Amino acid sequence: MKSKIIYCLNFLWTSFIAFSFPICFGWIFLDITGHSKGYSYDLGSEKDVSIMLGCIELLIWLALSFPSNIYVFRKTLSKGKAYLLIPIVLYITLAVICVMITHGGWTSYAKEVFNI
Template identity: 70%
Template structure:
């Protein structure tokens, strides 16, 4: 079985690894700098030669493959081609790891903002849901139902914005080690405490939120 890919085509980017796992003993050729069917159009003669070599059973001992620097190299054996593929897999793995680190870093920043603003969000949501959006000294009367509804909507919005990133950071951090997870939690608590101190202190915050 033979597979021929252009490195820039969608089928290579999305299906190559899956196909290779499904057919590990198949023969693969990858050319860089070409999209879907563009190699057969721009290099028709060479493409026909490749098809002929497949029919003759010589795909593993001839042909040209371009690496990611677009420098052509002759693959003298199937073992050399497999080694080339390993280097390509290593580059792709490196890019995936870099992408994961960027996503983790962005989520870490976002969850830090969430942790810092949590006392403010909690106060607003809690007072609205309990029907004290204007404070404990003010009777909302008929507006209490509206306050409760707004509080529920605010809770849903906050959950959508905050929880996915929080769970993502916790899950990724736990993989690194439980002590790192505890460290992240400690940082989040410290950020929330700093916000409370800026708002007037812990006792003042308790009085505003719980009227105690």
């Protein structure tokens, strides 16, 4: 019973990480590339600080996401290879839902993050 509760909590955390992935990716990407205040604004001497902040944010995000992802995927894989598709599809679905809800679609997301 205890292992099921731990699995459920890790699955919920992984779902939250999957949903927030596009937001975190955009934020970290813009910081690391030095465009944290947008593409039309020149950071100048603040660019080094933005890049360092982006690296720290990336490390924090990886530390928060990888342990639960590894736990969920490993436990699900032990049930069978066919069951491994469930968390993968759920991860992708939640990320797509986040892009649709928060950014209004792929074109808006690409314009905001990648300046396309």
